[in-house]
Amino acid sequence: MNLLKMGVSAGWLDYFRPPENISTTAHLIDDLFNFTTVMVTFYFILVCIGLFGFSYLYSKKRNKTPYYTYGNKKQHLIVTAFIGAVVFLSIDLNITRIANNDLVNTFWKFPDSKTEKVLKVEVMAQQWMWSFRYAGPDNEFGTNDDIVTNNDLRVPVNTKVLFHLTAKDVIHSFFVPNVRLKVDTIPGRITRVWWEVNKPGKYDIACAEMCGTHHYLMKAALTVYTEEDFNKWLASSSLIAANTNDPQDANLAWGWKWEE
Ligand SMILES: [Cu+2]
Incomplete structure (x- = not known):
């Protein structure tokens, strides 16, 4: 293996990067990939803040009497549905929109040999x-x-x-x-x-x-x-x-x- 040789010419970060872009359309795929990564990372951090934040706030030390809930009150359902809708609209719907635009405007625009080389x-x-x-x-x-x-x-x-x-x-x-x-x-x-x-x-x-x-x-x-x-x-x-x-x-x- 010439990993060592590669290591000299390339920084360690290069192992996480996609291979060199050599086409006029590759950036569209990279953009979509980056969008997905950024959005998923953003929500992952939010979820971690919620998980660890609430674990801290409602720990045994701060709450001597436990509070039991099934999370099925109307208020809970509304909050859950709202968060679900925000995630769906900001990630899934955007991915669909971008991917569809790329397909229709670029990848399905096949070159026509009658009008171009x-x-x-x-x-x-x-x-x-x-x-x-x-x-x-x-x-x-x-x-x-x-x-x-x-x-x-x-x-x-x-x-x-x-x-x-x-x-x-x-x-x-x-x-x-x-x-x-x-x-x-x-x-x-x-x-x-x-x-x-x-x-x-x-x-x-x-x-x-x-x-x-x-x-x-x-x-x-x-x-x-x-x-x-x-x-x-x-x-x-x-x-x-x-x-x-x-x-x-x-x-x-x-x-x-x-x-x-
Ligand atoms: Cu095969």
């Missing part, structure tokens, strides 16, 4: 690996010039990437911590997700759905290239695909017609 990628999850498919020079999925990689996703920086995902066997979950993005891949169904990453580098992709004995090994690499490097990689991979893709190879035949 979009890289399309098909993803196939299976026990226990990830396969990625690019349409290749003919821009058609499921044809013999497709570029297919295993456990190796490469995308350009500052470009919207639209993923269509499915699974071969059981439910998996496509999880990219640096993008704060997680979407289930389901046999017989196509799920969609998009991102725009803004930092070249190497990152991790994991499976976030317990999918069998080797679930923990279901890891893929994400490489974010500059646009120039990506085009170079795409061109050389197209050449390799054209020369080596075997139409008889059943392992390559999982692609499907792309439908928006």
Whole structure:
């Protein structure tokens, strides 16, 4: 383990922080996470003040005669309902409101390849690996010039990437911590997700759905290239695909017609 090495470059607080944010939308998830943490901490402190404060105020020392109550008087019910409503309105309803806004205004606004530049990628999850498919020079999925990689996703920086995902066997979950993005891949169904990453580098992709004995090994690499490097990689991979893709190879035949 290189924990020591990491410890030198990173402060101990870094172990509590989420991984580096590399996308245009990750801050929305972080904001929601922080909001929830702050609100829950605030109410936790209030509850502690109440619990320990009343224990102190009504201790045996200060109250020689005990007072018995079932807490079922009208006044008690009103106070309880009021506190419950305040907690519900300030935490739950706000989380729902923020999450719904993020979904409608951002995560469900899928990029449209007719009006903007979009890289399309098909993803196939299976026990226990990830396969990625690019349409290749003919821009058609499921044809013999497709570029297919295993456990190796490469995308350009500052470009919207639209993923269509499915699974071969059981439910998996496509999880990219640096993008704060997680979407289930389901046999017989196509799920969609998009991102725009803004930092070249190497990152991790994991499976976030317990999918069998080797679930923990279901890891893929994400490489974010500059646009120039990506085009170079795409061109050389197209050449390799054209020369080596075997139409008889059943392992390559999982692609499907792309439908928006
Ligand atoms: Cu999995």
